[in-house]
Structures are given as C-alpha cells and as structure tokens.
Amino acid sequence: MALKIRLARGGAKKRPVYRIVVADARAPRDGRFLEKLGTYNPMLAKDSAQRVVLDIEKAKAWLAKGAQPTDRVLRFLDAAGVMKRPTRSNPEKAVPGKKMTERAAAKAGGEAAGE
Numbered sequence: 001m002a003l004k005i006r007l008a009r010g011g012a013k014k015r016p017v018y019r020i021v022v023a024d025a026r027a028p029r030d031g032r033f034l035e036k037l038g039t040y041n042p043m044l045a046k047d048s049a050q051r052v053v054l055d056i057e058k059a060k061a062w063l064a065k066g067a068q069p070t071d072r073v074l075r076f077l078d079a080a081g082v083m084k085r086p087t088r089s090n091p092e093k094a095v096p097g098k099k100m101t102e103r104a105a106a107k108a109g110g111e112a113a114g115e
Contacts, residue, residue, distance in 0.1 A: 003067035022062050
C-alpha cells in the first residue's frame with residue numbers, strides 16, 4: 001500500500017483550510033485517511049504561527065514507515081527541518097518560445113529595413 005502525506009481540503013468556498021493527513025495514494029483527496037498530522041491555513045499571514053501546524057514526531061514516524069510527502073507537504077517538512085527539499089533548476093523556463101522568437105526576429109528585421 002503506497003502511503004502519501006498530503007493535504008485534504010476543507011473550509012468554505014474561497015476560504016480553504018487544509019488538513020495534513022497520511023492517506024492511501026488511491027484514496028480520494030478529501031476521502032479516507034489514516035491519521036491527521038496537522039493543519040495548513042493559507043488565508044493567514046505567512047509569519048503566523050498558526051498558518052502551518054504540524055506534529056513533527058508523527059510525521060517522522062510515518063516517513064520511517066515509507067510514506068511519501070507531496071510537493072507542498074515537503075516544503076513544510078523542509079521548513080521544519082525534517083526533510084531536505086531538493087532545489088529545482090529549469091534554465092529553459094525563461095527562454096521564449098518558438099513563435100515569440102519568430103516575432104522578435106521579424107520585428108528586428110523590420111526595424112533594420114526601416115532605417
């Protein structure tokens with residue numbers, strides 16, 4: 001059974017509150033879970049202590065049992081010092097696409113011809 005440490009959404013429309021839970025990977029997002037590890041309230045200020053409430057000891061125990069955190073939960077665990085989140089590097093992200101390159105070349109050609 002593949003276990004995930006992930007977020008389960010709660011709260012009202014446009015006012016999300018998430019539970020940090022351990023669940024079977026096949027279970028629905030807001031469905032059955034094994035244990036609640038904490039909460040995440042994105043509506044609070046980033047420096048608020050209540051924004052992310054996480055039971056570190058329970059999280060370590062589940063990680064030792066083989067549970068895999070999702071990307072967002074891995075950020076929380078990295079901030080708490082439990083796991084190290086690998087840095088991501090995508091140097092091609094800022095490179096313009098094919099059509100934008102063609103437009104820029106056409107524009108530069110038009111300016112050169114107009115001189």
